[in-house]
Amino acid sequence: MAAFGDGADVTVVAGGTILMPELTYGRLQPARALLLTRTGLDTMRRENGTVHLGATLPVAALEDAPEPLASAARHVADPEVRAQGTVGGNLCAAHAAEAPRGDLQAPLIALGARIRSTGSGGERTQPVEEFLAAAPTGRLVLGIEFEEPQAGAWAALDRPHAHDYTALAVSACRGADGSDHLAASGAAPRGIRLAAAEAAYAETGDAGRAGRDAVRDAKFADDALASTWYREQMLPVLVGRALSQLEEAA
Amino acid sequence: MNLTVNGVEARLVSPPLASLLHVLREELGVTSPKAGCQQGGCGACTVLVDGEPRRSCLVPLATIEGARVTTVEGLGRPDDLAPVQAAFHEGYAAQCGFCTSGMLIAAHAYVERGGTDERGAILEALGGHICRCTGYAKIVAAVSAAARGDVATQAVEASYEPVPGEPEVLVKGSPA
Structure with missing residues (x-):
């Protein structure tokens, strides 16, 4: 961790699935590289109702994690890439030129995850939304933790091919305390909480109303995967599907 | 290293x-x-x-x-092919051949870990592999055959005699 320091000029190498094309095509020339191989951060532990994920846990290993994380992980790329890419790398994936990435951000928001990271000022643990809002450059993720939810559900637009990013997905979660949480991928440059939809659902229990309110928190954009218009039409539908699956699972 | x-x-x-x-x-x-x-x-x-x-x-x-x-x-030798190689050969599962190496490796790993001939599972295992010839039907059929153990047992007849006037090997490092 000392080798990371404040993160200046350090290129972190975890799974390599995002990094390697940058190197191959000459878009990145690292001054210093920090390899996370063999740091022992590739574990998942469940203790006293809390799930602990190490930063370099492969995305493939999340297939055993609670929903909605497991379903979101199963829809990341293909089996080889899932076995290599890490949960920490996916969490920190910046918005790409052509599409939103970081499909695990929204399920982690819905799960109320906390991110343990190091960097300037030392180690800290903070809510995933706060971590993402600060733009994760300069922080090295060490681990992720969240309470086992009562139930979780995930609804998404199907991908035409394994290598497409998911254009739009909704994560729903009933926390240990019985409160319902909603988050979306593909509705903004990174995963976002659907706070207005959460409030509407808590107040009225009406999934349709929650769906209509969900667009208030979105910051849609046109990209190679879908248009703003299409995402606006589909977000309420996916919120409705996720909530009905959540009620079935609970 | x-x-x-x-x-x-x-x-x-x-x-x-x-x-x-x-x-x-x-x-x-x-x-x-x-x-x-x-x-x-x-x-x-x-x-x-x-x-x-x-x-x-x-x-x-x-x-x-x-x-x-x-x-x-x-994976194998011409006189001792891996099951997926034999199945690809038998089922004519290669067209231009560019994707074939990757397909064979993924299919081999799938069969080795006990993958069945269930179509959905094969599609999932090969989901990261693109065949620009769109020769998927024969590829999936070949992997099914290998998963069932239904592959030709006879050694493949292969000739390595260079054609007169043709270069003996492709240029080292060439893309194909």
């Missing part, structure tokens, strides 16, 4: 962040892994790293120090 490639130990001079694909093709002259998209999107560079299929274009050399790497050259 050291790797064991197809059973042969290799000491390497490529830089630590060189891709495994670059090491295999450019330093070791092992050309079955194809340099297609080189961003993890086509599957043609897939090799086995300690028995698990990996995109060699996405693997930094330094992260697999000491690993066992298997490419198609190490």
Whole structure:
């Protein structure tokens, strides 16, 4: 961790699935590289109702994690890439030129995850939304933790091919305390909480109303995967599907 | 840096962040892994790293120090093909052949871990591999046959006599 320091000029190498094309095509020339191989951060532990994920846990290993994380992980790329890419790398994936990435951000928001990271000022643990809002450059993720939810559900637009990013997905979660949480991928440059939809659902229990309110928190954009218009039409539908699956699972 | 490639130990001079694909093709002259998209999107560079299929274009050399790497050259020999190779040969599952190395590696790993001939499971296992000839039907049929153990047992007749006037081997490091 000392080798990371404040993160200046350090290129972190975890799974390599995002990094390697940058190197191959000459878009990145690292001054210093920090390899996370063999740091022992590739574990998942469940203790006293809390799930602990190490930063370099492969995305493939999340297939055993609670929903909605497991379903979101199963829809990341293909089996080889899932076995290599890490949960920490996916969490920190910046918005790409052509599409939103970081499909695990929204399920982690819905799960109320906390991110343990190091960097300037030392180690800290903070809510995933706060971590993402600060733009994760300069922080090295060490681990992720969240309470086992009562139930979780995930609804998404199907991908035409394994290598497409998911254009739009909704994560729903009933926390240990019985409160319902909603988050979306593909509705903004990174995963976002659907706070207005959460409030509407808590107040009225009406999934349709929650769906209509969900667009208030979105910051849609046109990209190679879908248009703003299409995402606006589909977000309420996916919120409705996720909530009905959540009620079935609970 | 050291790797064991197809059973042969290799000491390497490529830089630590060189891709495994670059090491295999450019330093070791092992050309079955194809340099297609080189961003993890086509599957043609897939090799086995300690028995698990990996995109060699996405693997930094330094992260697999000491690993066992298997490419198609190490799957079988012309007189002793791996079951998926025999099935691909029997079922004419290669057209232009560019994706075939990656398909074979992924299919081999799938069959080795006890994969069945269920179509959905095969599609999932090959989901990261693109065939530009769209020859998927025969590829999936061949993997099904290999998974069932329903492959030709006779040795494949292969001639390695160069055609007079033709170059004996392709240019080393050429893309195909």
